[in-house]
Amino acid sequence: MEFVIKISQFLLSLSLLIILHELGHFIPAKLFKTRVEKFYLFFDVKFSLFKKKIGETVYGIGWLPLGGYVKISGMIDESMDTEQMAQEPQPWEFRSKPAWQRLIIMLGGVTVNFLLAILIYIGMSYFYGDTFLPSENIKDGLLVESTVANKAGLLTGDKIIAVDGDKIEKFSEISEKVLFGHQIEIERNGNVSTINMPEDFLSQLMDAKEKGFISLRQPFIVNKVPDTSYNVNSGLKKGDIIVGMNGNQTKYLDQVKTVLDAHKGQQVTATIKRANSEITLPLSINENGKIGVELAGATPETLEALGYYKFDVKDYGFFESFPVGLNKAKDKLVSYWDQLGAIFSPSTGAYKGVGGFKAIYDIFPSTWSWEYFWSITAFLSIMLGVLNLLPIPALDGGHVMFLLYEMISGRKPGDKFMEYAQMVGFFILIALVLFANGNDVYKALFE
Template sequence: MEFLIKISQFLLSLSLLIVLHELGHFIPAKLFKTRVEKFYLFFDVKFSLFKKKIGETVYGIGWLPLGGYVKISGMIDESMDTEQMAKDPEPWEFRSKPAWQRLIIMLGGVTVNFILAALIYMFMAFAYGETDIATSSIKDGYWITNPLLIEMGAQTGDKVVSVNNETVENYSDLRAKLIEAKTIVLERDGVEKTITTPEDFLGQLSTGDDKTFFQLRIPFVVAQVPDSSLNKNVDLKQGDIITGINNTKLKYYDEYAPFLAQLKGQTVQVEALRDTKPISRTLQVDEDGKFEIAAYSNASGKTLEKLGYYNIVTKSYSFGESIGVGANMFTEQISSYWTQLGMIFNPNTGAYKGVGGFKAIFDIFPNTWSWEAFWGITAFLSIMLGVLNLLPIPALDGGHVMFLLYEMISGRKPSDKFMEYAQMVGFFILIALVLFANGNDIFKALFK
């Protein structure tokens, strides 16, 4: 069931983005009286799952879910229809239109992607508001388990003072800031310490088994007592919060392992909370220093706030306010993605090792249905699709835009034969990138 929920969100999001992107090309093409021969969701290699001709355009769904396309007459595109290009230009063909019209047609897809992302952020701000944890309320620092961060000098209990000399006010912003971090100022026992990230920080992070950053320290929340556990007959329920052992208060889950290591094979008295009411239970500690009880890796924001761990900041916005908030979210996301893309194309950062394909995108979606999460991920993917399509690779929109700008500036139009060769080169570059990204997914699945 969890797989069906994830795959449903994945396919719905990609289908929506692909159709709207191609619609961004389709609408200006029709406005400029340019013939559109095909409008397809997914690729129809050899055959289609569905197709219907309406007017001069065939609308369909292909079987290969690697994207979609509109086939515009008189244009060198992924169809490589050189036979049509060998004929004299017709007035309804793309190549017969003025350069400014062709530029608008080619920019239509990414324009729709960016507008869609901005609109989603605006409506999310209006519908859901913002819920976050104020970093100022994180009094006991963060939970550090990543060996890379530990090697750099961070440890559990450290507070983050600044990243790249900027204070991070909300916990949700911390991960994005750390990805781009060159310097991180930490506070430990009232003393500040500056650590410098290695140039290939992202590369090392991508290839490591632990990809966590500065995690919230959470209480020991019982998820399950397995039938194989020494404590299977103890009255502990899902959601119970263990707060101490033998009259010693233990606030955070990360405190239990070192404490239990000293109590191997012993019987201990445990204090806990059930629906905020204190309870006491007798538990066995196994020879490895464990209760053999599964704990949640996170806890709900409401639970953490109720217990006084963190301050949850909730903001509601009017429709007018949500426009500015959404626009700001869009600007921050697109700026961050451009920065990360630049790091990927810089071999020294090693960020290319973290590039993923369809599985990486699939893994972003939660295994429970959440419209808030769905729309947030869809907005981010829309930005990603728009930015990637602007890359100056001939097979992408950005490649066509590059040649159109050259034509408008120089007054010389590249020949159809040159465009054909450029499209072939771009196509092979694109295939190589797709194979590399999805190959990374396969490598991680097999060897991690």
């Protein structure tokens, strides 16, 4: 069932993005009286799952879910229809239109991608509002589980004040900014200092294959004491919170684990918070530093009710949601551009984290949530828009690059040159797709 939910969200999001992107090309093409021969969701290599001709356009669904396309008459694209290009240009063809019209047609797809992301963020701001944790409300610092981050100088209990001079306002900003930051300003035990992150920090993280990085410190909440647990008769119950051991305060899970590791194979006296009272219980610790219980995750509501963190909730009116949504889209665009810059800088090692369709599939939750679905779709729309603007022949950005050259120089690149450029761009794209999806396969097999 989990697979069905995840794959349904993945295909729905992908289909929505592809159709709207291609509509961005289709609509201005039709407005400028340019013939569109095909409009396809997914690729129809050899055969189609569905197709129907309406007017001069064949609408269809292909079987290969790697994208989609519109085939515009008189345009050198992925179809490589050289036979059509060898004939005399016709008035309805793309190549016969003025450069400014061709530019609008080519920019239509990415324009729709960015507009879609903005509209989604506006809608989410209006319907869901914002729930966030101000960084100033993290009184006891953060949990830093990564040994690579520890080696760089970040420790559990540190408060991250700023990254590269930009003040951290919300907890949700921290991980991403630290990952791609160079100078981290922290507060530790009341003292402020600056940590210079190693240039290959991302590379080290990828190589270490660690699951944890930077997160909120959580309380030790018991979810279940199994019948097989060596503490089954200790009196420990579901919902109990361990807040002390041997007279020492253990407000957080990481503090409890430190005590457990220091008392392997021994017995300790634990202070337990139960409802509105505190009790003490003897607990046995095995040779691995475990007490044999299952832990409960804590929601923002639980953490706030227990007094650990104070979350802020903001609701927006209809008109308020517009600037808020626009700001969110801008922040995501800047963020993804920074990530892309790191990926194309070999020294950072960020390319090791590049993923393909499996990586995109994995970011969807295993339970259906419209809030998460729209949030992921908005980000993927920005990602698709940015990637399509890259100046690679075969992408929209490649066509735009040649059109701008034509408009500035007054000279149109020859059809043969465009054919060769398209082929080079196609092979570059294939290489990138193979690399990204190859990373997915490698991680699935060896990590």
